[in-house]
Amino acid sequence: MYTYSEGKEWAARFPGCGPLNRAMLKYIGKRLLMLVPVILGVTLIIFIMLALTPGDPARQILGGEATEEQVEELREELGLNDPLPVRYVRYIWDMLHGDLGTSYSSKQPVTKELLERFPTTLLLSILCTVVGAIIGIIFGIVSAVKQYTIFDNVSRVLALAGISIPSFWLGLMLIIVFSVNLKWLPSSGFYGPEYWILPAITVGLVQAATVMRQTRSAMLDVVRQDYIRTAKAKGQTELKVVMGHALPNALIPIITVLGMQFGHGLGGAVISEQIFAIPGIGKLMVDSITARDYPVVQGGVLMIAISFTVVNLLVDILYAFIDPRIKALYVGKKAKSSKKEEVKGAAAS
Amino acid sequence: MSEKNFLEVKDLTIHYETDGGVVEAVNGVSFSLAQGETLGLVGETGAGKTTIALGIMNLVPNPPGKIKAGEIVFEGEDLLKKKPKEMRRIRGDKISMIFQDPMTALNPVKTVADQISEVIRLHQKLSRADALRKACEMLELVGISAERINDYPHQFSGGMKQRVVIAIALACNPSLLIADEPTTALDVTIQAQVIEMMGRLKEELKTSMILITHDLGVVAEMCDKVAIMYAGEVVEYGALEDIYEGEHHHPYTVGLFGAIPDLDKDTDRLTPIDGLMPDPMALPQGCNFCPRCPHRRPECETLPPKPHEVSPGHTIRCHLFGKEEA
Amino acid sequence: MKTAVKTGGAAAPAPAAKKKSQFQEVWGRFKKNHLALFGMLLILLMILMVIFSPIIAPYGFDEQNYYEIFASPSLQHLCGTDNLGRDVFSRLLYGGRVSLTIGIISVGIGLLCGGLIGALAGYYGGKLDNTLMRFIDILMAIPSVILAISICAALGPGLVNTMIAVGVASIPNYARILRSSILSIKQQEYVEAARAIGASNSRIISKHIVPNSLSGLIVQASMGVGRAIISAASMSFIGLGIAPPNPEWGAMLSAGRTYFRDYPHMVLFPGIAIFLAVLSMNLIGDGLRDALDPRLKR
Numbered sequence: 001m002y003t004y005s006e007g008k009e010w011a012a013r014f015p016g017c018g019p020l021n022r023a024m025l026k027y028i029g030k031r032l033l034m035l036v037p038v039i040l041g042v043t044l045i046i047f048i049m050l051a052l053t054p055g056d057p058a059r060q061i062l063g064g065e066a067t068e069e070q071v072e073e074l075r076e077e078l079g080l081n082d083p084l085p086v087r088y089v090r091y092i093w094d095m096l097h098g099d100l101g102t103s104y105s106s107k108q109p110v111t112k113e114l115l116e117r118f119p120t121t122l123l124l125s126i127l128c129t130v131v132g133a134i135i136g137i138i139f140g141i142v143s144a145v146k147q148y149t150i151f152d153n154v155s156r157v158l159a160l161a162g163i164s165i166p167s168f169w170l171g172l173m174l175i176i177v178f179s180v181n182l183k184w185l186p187s188s189g190f191y192g193p194e195y196w197i198l199p200a201i202t203v204g205l206v207q208a209a210t211v212m213r214q215t216r217s218a219m220l221d222v223v224r225q226d227y228i229r230t231a232k233a234k235g236q237t238e239l240k241v242v243m244g245h246a247l248p249n250a251l252i253p254i255i256t257v258l259g260m261q262f263g264h265g266l267g268g269a270v271i272s273e274q275i276f277a278i279p280g281i282g283k284l285m286v287d288s289i290t291a292r293d294y295p296v297v298q299g300g301v302l303m304i305a306i307s308f309t310v311v312n313l314l315v316d317i318l319y320a321f322i323d324p325r326i327k328a329l330y331v332g333k334k335a336k337s338s339k340k341e342e343v344k345g346a347a348a349s
Numbered sequence: 350m351s352e353k354n355f356l357e358v359k360d361l362t363i364h365y366e367t368d369g370g371v372v373e374a375v376n377g378v379s380f381s382l383a384q385g386e387t388l389g390l391v392g393e394t395g396a397g398k399t400t401i402a403l404g405i406m407n408l409v410p411n412p413p414g415k416i417k418a419g420e421i422v423f424e425g426e427d428l429l430k431k432k433p434k435e436m437r438r439i440r441g442d443k444i445s446m447i448f449q450d451p452m453t454a455l456n457p458v459k460t461v462a463d464q465i466s467e468v469i470r471l472h473q474k475l476s477r478a479d480a481l482r483k484a485c486e487m488l489e490l491v492g493i494s495a496e497r498i499n500d501y502p503h504q505f506s507g508g509m510k511q512r513v514v515i516a517i518a519l520a521c522n523p524s525l526l527i528a529d530e531p532t533t534a535l536d537v538t539i540q541a542q543v544i545e546m547m548g549r550l551k552e553e554l555k556t557s558m559i560l561i562t563h564d565l566g567v568v569a570e571m572c573d574k575v576a577i578m579y580a581g582e583v584v585e586y587g588a589l590e591d592i593y594e595g596e597h598h599h600p601y602t603v604g605l606f607g608a609i610p611d612l613d614k615d616t617d618r619l620t621p622i623d624g625l626m627p628d629p630m631a632l633p634q635g636c637n638f639c640p641r642c643p644h645r646r647p648e649c650e651t652l653p654p655k656p657h658e659v660s661p662g663h664t665i666r667c668h669l670f671g672k673e674e675a
Numbered sequence: 676m677k678t679a680v681k682t683g684g685a686a687a688p689a690p691a692a693k694k695k696s697q698f699q700e701v702w703g704r705f706k707k708n709h710l711a712l713f714g715m716l717l718i719l720l721m722i723l724m725v726i727f728s729p730i731i732a733p734y735g736f737d738e739q740n741y742y743e744i745f746a747s748p749s750l751q752h753l754c755g756t757d758n759l760g761r762d763v764f765s766r767l768l769y770g771g772r773v774s775l776t777i778g779i780i781s782v783g784i785g786l787l788c789g790g791l792i793g794a795l796a797g798y799y800g801g802k803l804d805n806t807l808m809r810f811i812d813i814l815m816a817i818p819s820v821i822l823a824i825s826i827c828a829a830l831g832p833g834l835v836n837t838m839i840a841v842g843v844a845s846i847p848n849y850a851r852i853l854r855s856s857i858l859s860i861k862q863q864e865y866v867e868a869a870r871a872i873g874a875s876n877s878r879i880i881s882k883h884i885v886p887n888s889l890s891g892l893i894v895q896a897s898m899g900v901g902r903a904i905i906s907a908a909s910m911s912f913i914g915l916g917i918a919p920p921n922p923e924w925g926a927m928l929s930a931g932r933t934y935f936r937d938y939p940h941m942v943l944f945p946g947i948a949i950f951l952a953v954l955s956m957n958l959i960g961d962g963l964r965d966a967l968d969p970r971l972k973r
Contacts, residue, residue: 041813049829148412157710160961164954166905168912169928169946176939226453232408233448234468234517235441248458267818271909275932285821286913289828301825305816323458324501 023331024320031313042305043095043298047088050294056080060292061104091298100302101295105288110299114281118303120190121280124203124272125265127196131204132211133258139208140215140254144223145242155212162209167268171202171275188277199276203268207261214257218250225249251322259315263308355557356382356405356525361419363400363409370630374400376581377419379656382574384524387551387558389568389589391605392578395626398561399449402527405559406446407436423525442472445518447528451511451535455502461488462498465517472521487516492546508539515547522554529561544570565609569593577602580627580637586656587663597659599667600642636668644669704966711962714955721952725775728768736769736922737761745938754944758934763927763941767948770922775952777838777923778904782896784842785903789849790892796850797857798880808854811847819844823906827915837916841906845899852895856888863887890967898960901953908949924949 058074059066075081079090094101100110139159143152178198179187185198222228223246231245269282277283281300288296320327359379365372375397382388390398403409405421407428421428423444428436445468448454456464465484469475475483485495491512493505502510511531518526531547532540548571551558560571568575568589575592577585577599585592585599592602604622624641633639639649649668656664706712724731733753740760748755754763792811796804814822826840860866866883874882908925910916912932917923919930924945931941 037809038813038816041809042816045813045817046825049825053829054831160710160957161950161954164901164950164957166908166925166928166946166949166953168909169942169949172928172932172935172942173946176935180936226448226450227456229408230448230454230514230517231456231467233406233440233446235437235439235471236467237437245456245459249456263818264820267820270820270824271913274913285824289824290914297825297828301817301821304818304821308818309816325457325503328503 027330028317035309038309039306043092043302046298046301047091050298051084055292057104057292057294100299103296104293105291110295113296114299114303117279117281117284120278121269121282124199124269124278124280125262127200128203128207128265129258129262131200132207132261135208136211137215137254140212141219143216144219147220159209159212162206165206167203167206168271168275171272174198174202190278199272199278203265203272210261211257215254218253219246222246222249248322252319255315255318259312262311266304266308355384355424357422359420361401361404362417363404364415364417365413366415367413372629373632374581374629378583380576380583380586382557385555385557386573387560387571389572389575390559390561390578391563391568391575393563393626396578397581398578399529402446402529402561405527406440406444441468442521443523444525445523447514447518447531449530449533451507451514454514455510457502460499460501461513465520468517468520487520491516508535508543511535511543519550519554523556526556527559580632581629582637582666584666591663595663597665597670599665600644601638701966705962708962708965710958714958717951717955721771724768725771732765732768734762734765736766748940755940757941763944766922766927767944770924770927771948773834773917773921773923774904777907778900781838781842781903782899784839785845785849786896789846790853793850793853794857797854811850814847820909823910824915827910832915832918834917837907837910841903849895852891853888856891857884860884860887894960894964897963898957901956904949904953
């Protein structure tokens with residue numbers, strides 16, 4: 001009666017089932033546009049905060065021996081004497097041209113300084129999230145499927161311990177064990193894969209704990225659903241019921257928490273890069289804060305915020321590929337974010 | 350195998366052991382079903398009907414559910430003694446089930462094509478393409494255009510979802526179909542369509558069926574045998590005629606029929622059964638129905654009644670009939 | 676049957692249950708959870724030790740002893756001494772005052788501001804909701820550690836500034852949680868019923884919305900104390916929060932960093948202190964969540 005190729009034809013005729021289509025692209029475009037005010041807001045907040053900071057950057061640059069005239073001259077030169085709104089508009093204008101100012105301490109363009117270090121921080125954050133995702137998701141699934149068994153109880157306690165450990169302390173402890181005592185791994189620098197292991201594990205383990213808790217509770221929610229019973233009634237094996245039916249339905253809270261963990265990784269870079277002496281944006285920012293090198297701090301916050309926002313956007317778009325109902329919501333005329341809010345709210349708690 | 354032995358449930362007892370106590374959901378239930386027959390399991394919500402169905406499928410959620418005793422003999426073999434792997438081969442193939450709520454019974458992130466062909470590919474050695482073709486056939490069979498095979502569940506209405514569920518259940522031509530209140534969640538107009546379709550398919554495919562419902566009209570239309578359930582027990586069991594036209598009835602059955610409107614009679618009010626079902630964690634010592642029974646006697650409060658055969662094949666679990674045994 | 680299990684199992688708390696009995700019910704469930712109880716005892720013990728640190732501490736927190744620098748843990752110095760010969764155990768006790776205070780106060784700040792924003796946005800909706808949530812969106816775009824560091828950088832180091840920085844960085848979290856729980860409660864039928872019989876806004880808020888959205892907030896707050904302790908310690912660790920001479924746990928870790936390869940005890944014990952404090956708050960939070968809503972038990 002009906003052939004497979006005909007089935008494919010229907011798929012083509014009903015593009016709502018296809019992976020990517022025009023409506024979806026339009027939605028992505030719209031979401032990208034919505035990022036603009038958020039990013040502008042971030043720049044405004046950071047700008048105001050740093051502008052109100054006590055201390056004179058010009059004095060900072062010139063040092064204690066400089067005369068009042070020299071300081072005043074530099075203030076004029078840096079535009080520090082203009083009213084705040086003027087300075088902010090100028091900052092945005094320059095930013096749109098890819099100019100985030102000049103570092104007070106290195107006299108290099110901030111953009112250049114940041115872009116040099118960004119790949120390191122990005123790589124580190126991705127590594128951490130990958131470690132966290134692998135460990136967290138596996139333990140979360142097994143824990144949920146084997147609820148109340150010894151495995152579940154032990155991994156729950158471990159996860160609770162994991163979210164209670166300060167990552168910088170864990171990092172120091174791992175250095176003592178693996179670098180100082182066992183001498184297996186280097187503890188500072190970022191020159192090759194063997195340097196990646198300790199930082200990735202340090203932050204990854206802490207992230208794994210959060211991911212595990214989220215995965216477990218999402219899976220427990222799903223495993224109780226009627227469609228899981230339907231799948232079992234078909235005679236499907238336990239493994240395929242879990243991986244094929246339950247997991248895809250639990251993925252939304254899981255990838256939500258992964259997106260957030262990636263953000264934590266980016267933010268946590270300021271700390272992990274300190275411990276392991278990694279030349280990334282985080283270390284640069286801490287050094288710049290100490291040196292009151294505000295253009296660099298401002299640029300760093302902006303760059304991290306943009307990366308985090310883009311990752312969250314990617315997560316939002318991924319929702320549509322995981323759940324056809326959300327896709328219908330996105331591309332439908334009455335696209336509302338309530339469903340997402342719900343999911344995110346659930347993931348946050 | 351003999352017709353009589355197609356499915357025989359003997360003394361099935363299923364308990365849910367929760368923190369708060371033991372829920373005696375099913376207590377010593379027995380019935381049998383011949384090939385091609387339909388048995389109606391009738392009773393209020395909470396009477397243990399769904400638990401029996403899950404028991405036959407061996408899908409009672411464990412923990413907290415435990416099958417404490419009994420046999421479920423299907424085609425000569427006790428299903429309760431089967432290994433999980435053997436049971437998986439039977440589920441979805443020889444015995445399949447239609448669930449109560451079609452809104453939640455389908456996986457929201459998989460296409461209908463995936464969900465129907467999954468069961469086909471599990472039990473029949475078919476290629477992906479052949480399974481998809483079979484899935485399209487099944488969809489047409491339940492009255493949905495095969496063009497919609499690649500749609501997701503949320504794109505269907507409730508009645509159509511239930512048709513999809515039925516298509517999944519019938520895809521492997523099961524010899525036993527368990528339908529757990531297949532129409533409760535549907536609009537009244539859709540209910541009739543679905544019931545009509547199920548009756549037709551059952552005839553076409555010569556499937557035996559256990560129909561769980563509290564709709565006595567549907568029972569009259571579809572069933573050959575009826576088991577009336579109350580608080581985990583079968584209180585009256587017999588052929589359709591015995592229950593609907595017979596002389597002797599369990600007081601609960603009388604009450605149940607009294608609670609539905611009769612168009613032929615001019616009644617101002619329906620006669621409901623007073624009281625509520627007993628707490629399944631604390632069942633009465635004697636007859637479970639005793640607290641609500643209009644004909645209760647002293648022995649009802651202390652002695653659980655045994656099933657008594659009032660005529661061949663028609664048993665009633667009540668002291669009113671089994672005096673000589675008591 | 677399924678329904679039979681539901682009604683038969685742990686009876687769901689009646690929505691109209693009196694306050695006292697509800698509290699007793701929650702406490703009854705909470706104390707069955709051994710881990711949560713352990714967490715509570717642990718944090719109570721820590722609080723007591725910290726309060727009575729002048730009595731318990733064998734040495735002053737800034738008492739230097741140049742004859743005993745870098746001493747390993749012993750009976751004399753339970754957790755050893757640091758690079759200036761100060762007793763680490765005594766410093767931990769005094770430092771606990773700072774760390775625990777920061778944890779509690781900054782959660783208070785976040786809860787108050789975030790709760791207010793979330794409540795206004797959730798209850799009134801419309802334009803107000805839109806404006807407030809766009810603001811929260813902007814704050815959410817900055818990872819909380821970075822936000823806290825930026826605030827700290829702007830305000831300068833110090834106890835109060837650290838509390839403000841950590842507290843403000845947690846505002847978006849509380850605002851979102853309260854907003855979403857209010858949104859879902861607002862749609863419940865009993866709130867509609869209250870509105871239908873003409874209850875005023877303030878009555879609906881105080882009698883229906885607040886009690887029902889509180890449980891989520893309580894759980895978040897207890898775990899938030901743990902998070903705040905870690906955040907504050909992280910900031911001191913990179914040299915922002917509390918300045919070094921003061922004995923804050925993160926600052927102690929930061930000071931010990933220079934010597935930790937040779938004298939691990941300098942970082943081991945402050946870390947354990949942070950870990951135990953945060954762990955106990957998380958245990959309590961988990962226990963409270965299960966106790967407040969047994970249906971969500973996992």
